[in-house]
Amino acid sequence: MPAAQAPLPRSLEPLPEESLPGFLLRLTHRLDLTPHQLARRVTLIPPDDPHARVSAAHLLMMQSARLNAFAEVTRMAPADADALTLRPYADRYPALARALVRPGSIPRPRRLSQPWLLVNHSRYCPACLAGDGTPIQNRHGGPWKRQWRLAVVFACLDHWTFLRSECPRCRLPALSGRTGGPLALLPAANAPRLHPAQCRNWLDGSGKREVCGHRLDGAEPAPCGPHP
Numbered sequence: 330m331p332a333a334q335a336p337l338p339r340s341l342e343p344l345p346e347e348s349l350p351g352f353l354l355r356l357t358h359r360l361d362l363t364p365h366q367l368a369r370r371v372t373l374i375p376p377d378d379p380h381a382r383v384s385a386a387h388l389l390m391m392q393s394a395r396l397n398a399f400a401e402v403t404r405m406a407p408a409d410a411d412a413l414t415l416r417p418y419a420d421r422y423p424a425l426a427r428a429l430v431r432p433g434s435i436p437r438p439r440r441l442s443q444p445w446l447l448v449n450h451s452r453y454c455p456a457c458l459a460g461d462g463t464p465i466q467n468r469h470g471g472p473w474k475r476q477w478r479l480a481v482v483f484a485c486l487d488h489w490t491f492l493r494s495e496c497p498r499c500r501l502p503a504l505s506g507r508t509g510g511p512l513a514l515l516p517a518a519n520a521p522r523l524h525p526a527q528c529r530n531w532l533d534g535s536g537k538r539e540v541c542g543h544r545l546d547g548a549e550p551a552p553c554g555p556h557p
Contacts, residue, residue: 351473450502
């Protein structure tokens with residue numbers, strides 16, 4: 330059972346189709362915290378373990394006690410918190426249902442290395458990350474969407490463009506943290522003062538460890554878009 334925490338003094342409303350990592354990155358930016366500090370505050374990691382990492386299984390679902398605690402701290406309804414995960418897709422995406430449900434038990438995450446999941450990164454649409462022009466999205470960016478994690482999703486139908494997979498600067502998969510590493514819910518979790526749309530990949534070839542930081546919401550030349 331997660332330790333009880335008081336509600337945050339300020340929070341954000343989730344954006345349509347926003348993923349849990351995306352929501353946390355925007356809220357981190359608003360509160361001027363590191364993702365690791367925020368994860369501790371919203372009960373995703375224990376308060377007494379300085380080396381804890383946020384479980385990537387939360388991308389699939391949050392179990393009931395943690396979901397309710399997270400919703401209370403972030404000042405949202407449990408249903409809105411649940412909508413940040415992939416679990417609501419289970420009734421129409423059999424591969425996800427198989428990953429969440431064990432015969433004779435309540436739903437819970439199984440393995441994260443299924444081929445339907447982009448194991449250690451997210452695709453993205455630069456225009457979506459740039460936001461819709463509203464003041465809140467101008468300040469904290471647009472959504473990292475849940476559906477970008479699903480292997481069957483390869484295009485943004487809001488902006489009629491194919492989704493990107495890599496950062497144009499470091500050429501590493503977006504929101505992955507490191508090449509070949511396991512799925513990380515919050516890459517570079519201790520890196521401060523990054524915009525939610527900045528690349529969070531670690532660069533190791535410069536003699537010192539630093540985060541790429543390239544903005545993924547820029548207007549790089551788009552590949553040929555899908556035809557209606």
